[in-house]
Amino acid sequence: MIRFLARRIVYSIFVLLGLSIVIFVIARIMPGDPARVAVGARAPQWVVDKLREHMHLNDPIVVQYGFWLRDAVQGDFGLSLVTQRPVTTDIIEFFPASLELVLFSGLLSAIGGIGLGVISARYKDTWIDNAVRLFSYTGIVTPSFVFAIFFVLLFGWILQWLPIIGRVSEEVAMPPLVTGLVTVDALLAGQFSTFVDALRHLMLPSLALAMGSIAQEARITRSTMADNLNKDYVASARALGVSERSIMGRFLLKPSLIPTVSILGLDIASTFSIAFLVELIFNWPGLARYGMQAMLHKDLNAISAVILVLGAVFITVNIIVDIIVAQLDPRIRLSAARSE
Amino acid sequence: MTEQVNLRRDYSSKLTIQQIKQMERESRRQNLGRSWYKFSRNPLSVVGIAMVLILVLLAIFAPYVTPYPKHAQAFTDFANAKLPPSWQHLFGTDQIGRDILTRSIFGLRSSLLMGVVVLVLVVPIGVLLGLLAGYFQGTWIDTIIMRITDIFLSVPPLILALAIASVLEPNLWNGMMAVSLMWWPWYTRLVYGLGVALRNEYFVTSAEVTGASTAHILFREILPNTISPILTKMSLDVAWVIIIGSMLSFVGLGVQPPEPSLGTMIADGARYLPDQWWIAVFPALVIVIVVLGFNLLGDGVRDMFAAEEI
Numbered sequence: 003m004i005r006f007l008a009r010r011i012v013y014s015i016f017v018l019l020g021l022s023i024v025i026f027v028i029a030r031i032m033p034g035d036p037a038r039v040a041v042g043a044r045a046p047q048w049v050v051d052k053l054r055e056h057m058h059l060n061d062p063i064v065v066q067y068g069f070w071l072r073d074a075v076q077g078d079f080g081l082s083l084v085t086q087r088p089v090t091t092d093i094i095e096f097f098p099a100s101l102e103l104v105l106f107s108g109l110l111s112a113i114g115g116i117g118l119g120v121i122s123a124r125y126k127d128t129w130i131d132n133a134v135r136l137f138s139y140t141g142i143v144t145p146s147f148v149f150a151i152f153f154v155l156l157f158g159w160i161l162q163w164l165p166i167i168g169r170v171s172e173e174v175a176m177p178p179l180v181t182g183l184v185t186v187d188a189l190l191a192g193q194f195s196t197f198v199d200a201l202r203h204l205m206l207p208s209l210a211l212a213m214g215s216i217a218q219e220a221r222i223t224r225s226t227m228a229d230n231l232n233k234d235y236v237a238s239a240r241a242l243g244v245s246e247r248s249i250m251g252r253f254l255l256k257p258s259l260i261p262t263v264s265i266l267g268l269d270i271a272s273t274f275s276i277a278f279l280v281e282l283i284f285n286w287p288g289l290a291r292y293g294m295q296a297m298l299h300k301d302l303n304a305i306s307a308v309i310l311v312l313g314a315v316f317i318t319v320n321i322i323v324d325i326i327v328a329q330l331d332p333r334i335r336l337s338a339a340r341s342e
Numbered sequence: 343m344t345e346q347v348n349l350r351r352d353y354s355s356k357l358t359i360q361q362i363k364q365m366e367r368e369s370r371r372q373n374l375g376r377s378w379y380k381f382s383r384n385p386l387s388v389v390g391i392a393m394v395l396i397l398v399l400l401a402i403f404a405p406y407v408t409p410y411p412k413h414a415q416a417f418t419d420f421a422n423a424k425l426p427p428s429w430q431h432l433f434g435t436d437q438i439g440r441d442i443l444t445r446s447i448f449g450l451r452s453s454l455l456m457g458v459v460v461l462v463l464v465v466p467i468g469v470l471l472g473l474l475a476g477y478f479q480g481t482w483i484d485t486i487i488m489r490i491t492d493i494f495l496s497v498p499p500l501i502l503a504l505a506i507a508s509v510l511e512p513n514l515w516n517g518m519m520a521v522s523l524m525w526w527p528w529y530t531r532l533v534y535g536l537g538v539a540l541r542n543e544y545f546v547t548s549a550e551v552t553g554a555s556t557a558h559i560l561f562r563e564i565l566p567n568t569i570s571p572i573l574t575k576m577s578l579d580v581a582w583v584i585i586i587g588s589m590l591s592f593v594g595l596g597v598q599p600p601e602p603s604l605g606t607m608i609a610d611g612a613r614y615l616p617d618q619w620w621i622a623v624f625p626a627l628v629i630v631i632v633v634l635g636f637n638l639l640g641d642g643v644r645d646m647f648a649a650e651e652i
């Protein structure tokens with residue numbers, strides 16, 4: 003298992019290196035002089051020349067990449083054009099908000115998706131099953147930003163149940179910064195009312211993000227459970243008089259969760275990219291909104307850093323999923339151990 | 343069954359090439375009939391294909407079927423701005439008085455065009471690379487192609503598409519380029535997996551020993567056996583490409599105003615929520631209908647080919 007992990011991690015580092023080359027090339031195909039863009043159109047030419055020298059823009063592109071990579075490995079992505087601060091500082095500030103959103107939406111998709119899938123399989127071919135399947139289909143075909151718009155309209159304006167802007171209400175003070183996740187920080191500081199307020203703000207954006215994966219998870223859990231329902235071991239458990247409840251909960255669920263967990267991991271990782279639009283709609287001060295601002299202003303340092311960070315997150319989540327799946331399925335665990 | 347037996351006996355007797363070709367055509371026609379039968383057994387698939395046909399026809403004949411074709415471009419009529427849905431304007435009018443139904447139908451054009459163009463660009467490249475890597479599995483060709491594929495697959499496609507689109511000048515064609523650059527690896531990986539499995543089949547080995555060229559083996563022996571998964575993936579992907587395209591224009595990196603696009607219309611309309619809800623809600627519903635239609639169609643194709651793995 004450890005060697006399997008080590009290999010995955012080394013391989014991931016190479017993938018990240020490759021990704022950094024792709025990003026660097028993308029950043030350099032932009033027409034125009036990055037130094038000129040950085041100082042603005044009215045700066046005198048000698049300033050631009052000096053900056054070109056400083057940014058190594060007069061060197062061959064391979065050398066430029068070398069310098070860029072050296073800085074990036076040390077956590078230095080240069081200055082952001084939009085905020086005029088080091089990109090790394092910005093990312094550290096904005097990342098936790100996105101992380102909180104994505105983690106909470108992952109939690110919602112796990113609970114909602116698996117829950118609905120189990121209910122659907124338990125009441126297979128009844129109206130409950132059909133209702134869940136119809137819901138799944140709607141969830142899969144509706145883009146998350148469309149859900150976001152509908153939720154804003156329905157829960158934010160018409161019913162006025164939940165807030166639709168920002169992370170906490172204006173009159174509520176932010177809890178002392180520990181993890182950057184407002185809900186967790188509020189609990190750590192013992193401010194229960196802040197926690198509830200932050201949770202209410204989290205609800206709509208994360209639900210909009212989660213709808214697609216809830217639907218997909220429900221569909222996959224249902225179909226795997228329905229397949230496994232006809233297996234011999236279920237029949238023998240029934241014959242032995244095991245209650246239906248315990249068959250569902252103990253015998254069927256665990257083996258049926260393997261595909262769900264794999265897809266859930268991929269979904270959580272790609273949630274970061276869908277968050278680009280949802281954060282805009284809910285004015286959520288996260289990494290995705292920051293990245294979007296950077297893209298609209300052609301802020302290359304910030305764009306490259308955001309994509310690299312998201313790539314790293316995506317790869318990490320995939321490794322974690324592999325570990326969880328190996329824990330759920332002894333066969334994968336054993337074959338991984340044997341093949342090493 | 344009897345058909346197959348007949349076929350074999352006929353081959354052993356003296357048949358001209360023409361006759362064999364004729365028989366091949368005949369059985370291909372029968373296969374098509376069987377496929378349609380399988381496809382049409384699920385009423386939802388038929389609904390899907392009907393929806394897609396109607397949407398495509400609407401998009402093609404947009405100038406003739408829309409009530410206010412002039413509203414598709416830069417047009418202002420402030421006296422009729424922000425009108426709620428009525429018989430004159432079924433979907434209402436937007437912030438500068440343009441008919442939303444008309445603009446939604448014109449917006450379909452760029453969405454569908456995006457879906458088609460991206461797949462036309464991406465599938466040949468992705469499939470070719472997948473075939474090469476799969477057939478030359480274990481060699482440096484495999485290593486180079488698949489490692490590059492892995493890099494592109496390591497980031498969600500939307501993010502890199504957004505990044506590329508933002509670096510280029512934002513418009514429909516660059517949006518298509520950006521999405522295409524992100525999309526080919528999925529086909530490469532799909533065909534690679536199939537190719538690796540097929541390269542040791544007897545028909546490939548026998549082609550090799552009879553001295554067939556690599557091109558013949560790739561395109562005449564392996565490729566025909568990968569067609570149904572590729573077609574299935576394509577039919578399911580149209581919906582995804584359309585969603586990503588609408589996301590690009592939603593954030594302003596796709597189709598540029600005054601050219602109508604569903605994503606831009608939703609983004610504009612979101613500013614007028616909740617009082618002028620129709621400006622955002624109707625284009626959003628149109629996207630849902632488009633994606634639903636293509637998904638039903640794609641599911642039908644998947645069931646038809648029994649391609650469970652996609």
